[in-house]
Amino acid sequence: MKDSLVIIPTYNEKENIAEIIHAVLAQPSGFELLIVDDNSPDGTADIVKGLFSEYPDRLHIEERTGKLGLGTAYIHGFRWALARHYEYIFEMDADFSHPPESLNELYNACKKDGYDVAIGSRYVTGVNVVNWPMSRVMLSFFASYYVRIVTGMPFRDTTAGFKCYRRKVLETIDLEKIRFMGYAFQIEMKFLAWKFGFKITEVPIIFTDRTKGKSKMSGGIIKEAVLGVMQIKVSSLFRSYRKEHEDGLEQQVA
Template sequence: MSDSLVIIPTYNEKENIEKIIRKVFSLPFLFEILIIDDGSPDGTAQIVKDLQAEFPLLHLEERKGKLGLGTAYIHGFKWALARKHEYIFEMDADFSHNPDDLVKLREACVNGADLSIGSRYVKGVNVVNWPMGRVLMSYFASMYVRFITRINIQDATAGFKCYRRQVLETIPMDKIKFVGYAFQIEMKFTAIKYGFNVVEVPIIFTDRTEGTSKMSTRIFREAFLGVIQMKISSWFRDYKRPL
């Protein structure tokens, strides 16, 4: 068993899933992987099952239907907390997050961060293969989040992260409201409100070359309105850590 678990939600990722699994297991540090598949009709889950005989540290949780990114990660967090993982990662299956950077994110937490974020914007704009319109939308979304929430995170919407166990033990998962794009913002905001040390680690983000993006205007709309709702709700919450 490893002290580090990489959670990868999937929906129709047959083109990428075997390659991403093999890449993570080839890294110099030993990570476990938990795939959470939302009923992919393309056979993603079966590919994972076939690989489990080769990789004992590969785990699969299957859910029926598309239940949302946020609920997939919360499912994975609870799975990890029921075991003894100290470092718990979020990562996409499509290679937009470079698996080599898992080691850097873990090192940041080993060296004092409670939550490390693979940041596209902490040192300029480090995005490859995105159309300019999407780059600008993402960059200004982070500016908007900083303006509304007053958190000093350059890449507020980033989805490549490493949590120390204590962060996920402290955040009440049943109070996390959002399931789409805004989930990533809400988790960072909540961790900061609880006083955890959040560190941005520069990465290069590369858009997927295979498979289909799950982004939609509905997800962006949830994030835009959700940030305001989240900020207002925070005025009425107690963020004291349990003793």
């Protein structure tokens, strides 16, 4: 079984991609890295492939046919990772908003401390955000609070996109049934891991807004999250997560 894989979805990240690759693969935990590129017209994929010789067997790329959404990119990466038997699987952005050195802390939380999911949290020790206008800080903070109230999840940063999963979490969650592909994808994945009873922790990070490239945030993404939270909660009332988890364990043993 392979140890750990970091998944980074990309669309037009030529300003950041080489630097983030070097930063991730320089970490002492010895991660491998998968870039899932959505046919970036700016040549992001070509930059990645140009670095293959520098990182043989550690740097990988999956190229998709178009801009298909954040959630589908991560699900594509999850399936790729599960098929190759990685034990620890990470989500991370390309723009340095998620500090590469914090990958080691997420990894240790799962491998050494025994957690099933480690969340890189902006809010577990206050508000650790750099370069955001106050309006966006408040929007993000209260969005996370809103999610906690509606869903009952105990986490401070419910919308975080920087995470480490043990493979058994992704094997238990039916990736075919994930309904949200934008901002709400991150909420849905946490909610399912929590409802299935996995052991989850928050690791404090310093989140720094991108300085290069263009943000992918939009009003439509925020709207999906606000409405999606209610749908996630309502649909959960009609599911037996314990039974689904037990059935999944039986299938894995078989």
